[in-house]
Amino acid sequence: MNSLDLPKAPHETRVVVAMSGGVDSSVVAGLLKRAGYDVVGVTLQLYDHGEATHRRGACCAGQDIHDARAAAAHLGIPHYVLDYEDRFRDAVIDRFAESYLAGETPIPCVECNRSIKFRDLLGLARDLDADALATGHYVASRPLPEGGRGLYRALDPARDQSYFLYATTPEQLAYLRFPLGELPKDETRALARELGLAVAEKPDSQDICFVPQGRYSDVIARLRPDAARPGEVVDLEGRVLGRHEGIIHYTVGQRRGLKLAVGEPLYVVRLEPDSARVVVGPRSALATSRIRLGDVNWLGSQALAAVDGLPVAVRVRSTREPRPATLAFRDGALTVELATPEDGVSPGQACVIYADEGPRARVLGGGTIARVDALSARPAQAA
Known part of the structure; x- marks a missing residue:
C-alpha cells in the first residue's frame, strides 16, 4: 500500500x-x-x-x-x-x-x-x-x-x-x-x-x-426580487409587536435589528413563511431539546435502524463543539435527544453526529434539521 x-x-x-x-x-x-x-x-x-x-x-x-x-x-x-x-x-x-x-x-x-x-x-x-x-x-x-x-x-x-x-x-x-x-x-x-x-x-x-x-438578504433579493414580503413581528402568544420588511432579513436566534421597544431583550424564536410572521420571545424560548432530521446520511458501522437509544455527540453549528445526545429511530425517522438544551437551533442547518466528544471522533453521519422542539415554545410550535 x-x-x-x-x-x-x-x-x-x-x-x-x-x-x-x-x-x-x-x-x-x-x-x-x-x-x-x-x-x-x-x-x-x-x-x-x-x-x-x-x-x-x-x-x-x-x-x-x-x-x-x-x-x-x-x-x-x-x-x-x-x-x-x-x-x-x-x-x-x-x-x-x-x-x-x-x-x-x-x-x-x-x-x-x-x-x-x-x-x-x-x-x-x-x-x-x-x-x-x-x-x-x-x-x-x-x-x-x-x-x-x-x-x-x-x-x-x-x-x-x-x-x-x-x-x-x-x-x-x-x-x-x-x-x-x-x-x-x-x-x-x-x-x-x-x-x-x-x-x-x-x-x-x-x-x-x-x-x-456576508449579506444573505442582498443575495436573496437579487435572485428573488419579490421575496421581501412584509409582515408582522409577534410574540409567542401571537400579539403583534411591530412589522418587518421580509423574513429573509431574519434568522433564528437573532437579537439585533428587531427594532422593538418592549423593555426586555427579545430574540427570533422561529419564522413562519406562510403568514410572513417573525415570532420573537425571551432567550429561554430558544432552548431546544429535540431535533428531527431529514435527508439523513449515515456513516456508522451499524445499520441506521439499529441506532435507537445510541449515545452519541452532536454538533448543531460549525462553531460549536459536539455535545452529548441520544439517537431515536422510530417509524423511519431519526430524532436527536439533546442531553443539554441548545440555543438558536434552526431548521435548514446541519446536525452532525459523532461517535463521541473526542477531538478525533469518528463522524457517524448527520442530516438537515427539519424540526426543532423548543422547551418553552412547544405548544406554539405544535400549533
Missing part, C-alpha cells in the same frame, strides 16, 4: 486534486507531486457575481482560478478549469434562496460538497482514470476494520471541517483522500513556503463564497 492506502506505486497512481486556488489545495497538489504521484489539477469555476469575484477570501472565481493555474504551472502538473456555473447555480445557489424563503437557515457549503465537488467532480476524476480524488479539506479518513473508510475530525480542531462533510457517502469516502487531515494549519503554510508556492500567505476562503460581505 502507498501513502494513500492504494495498492500501487505512487508513480502508477493517478490522483486528481481539486484546486480552489488557495493555500490548502495547492499544498495537497505539491505534496502528492513531491511523493511521486501522477497528479492532475482541476479547478471548478462556480460563479461570477461581481463584487464576490474580486473580494479577498472568495474562492472558485476570478483571481483564485488564476492562482490555481499558476500553482499547477509551478508544480509542473496538468491543470484544467471547468465551467460549472450552471450546475452550481441550480444545485447550490437556487436551493439556498428557496431554503431562506421557507424560513430556514441553509448551509450551502454542505450542498456544494454533496452535489458538486463529491458527485460531479468525483465523476470527472473517474473519467480521467484517476485512482483517487484529493482535496484540501481539514478532515481525516482512515480504513475501517470491517472494510471501507471512516470519516474523522481533523488533527487541528480550529480547522476541522467535518461539520461540512457529513453528507459524504461511504462510496465517495472510498475514493476520496484528505492529506491535510493530520496537519495543523501553520504547518500547511510552512509547507507552502517550502514548496515555493506564491499562495503561501493567501487569506483563507470564506465559508459562503457567493455572498458578498
Whole structure:
C-alpha cells in the first residue's frame, strides 16, 4: 500500500486534486507531486457575481482560478478549469434562496460538497482514470476494520471541517483522500513556503463564497426580487409587536435589528413563511431539546435502524463543539435527544453526529434539521 492506502506505486497512481486556488489545495497538489504521484489539477469555476469575484477570501472565481493555474504551472502538473456555473447555480445557489424563503437557515457549503465537488467532480476524476480524488479539506479518513473508510475530525480542531462533510457517502469516502487531515494549519503554510508556492500567505476562503460581505438578504433579493414580503413581528402568544420588511432579513436566534421597544431583550424564536410572521420571545424560548432530521446520511458501522437509544455527540453549528445526545429511530425517522438544551437551533442547518466528544471522533453521519422542539415554545410550535 502507498501513502494513500492504494495498492500501487505512487508513480502508477493517478490522483486528481481539486484546486480552489488557495493555500490548502495547492499544498495537497505539491505534496502528492513531491511523493511521486501522477497528479492532475482541476479547478471548478462556480460563479461570477461581481463584487464576490474580486473580494479577498472568495474562492472558485476570478483571481483564485488564476492562482490555481499558476500553482499547477509551478508544480509542473496538468491543470484544467471547468465551467460549472450552471450546475452550481441550480444545485447550490437556487436551493439556498428557496431554503431562506421557507424560513430556514441553509448551509450551502454542505450542498456544494454533496452535489458538486463529491458527485460531479468525483465523476470527472473517474473519467480521467484517476485512482483517487484529493482535496484540501481539514478532515481525516482512515480504513475501517470491517472494510471501507471512516470519516474523522481533523488533527487541528480550529480547522476541522467535518461539520461540512457529513453528507459524504461511504462510496465517495472510498475514493476520496484528505492529506491535510493530520496537519495543523501553520504547518500547511510552512509547507507552502517550502514548496515555493506564491499562495503561501493567501487569506483563507470564506465559508459562503457567493455572498458578498456576508449579506444573505442582498443575495436573496437579487435572485428573488419579490421575496421581501412584509409582515408582522409577534410574540409567542401571537400579539403583534411591530412589522418587518421580509423574513429573509431574519434568522433564528437573532437579537439585533428587531427594532422593538418592549423593555426586555427579545430574540427570533422561529419564522413562519406562510403568514410572513417573525415570532420573537425571551432567550429561554430558544432552548431546544429535540431535533428531527431529514435527508439523513449515515456513516456508522451499524445499520441506521439499529441506532435507537445510541449515545452519541452532536454538533448543531460549525462553531460549536459536539455535545452529548441520544439517537431515536422510530417509524423511519431519526430524532436527536439533546442531553443539554441548545440555543438558536434552526431548521435548514446541519446536525452532525459523532461517535463521541473526542477531538478525533469518528463522524457517524448527520442530516438537515427539519424540526426543532423548543422547551418553552412547544405548544406554539405544535400549533
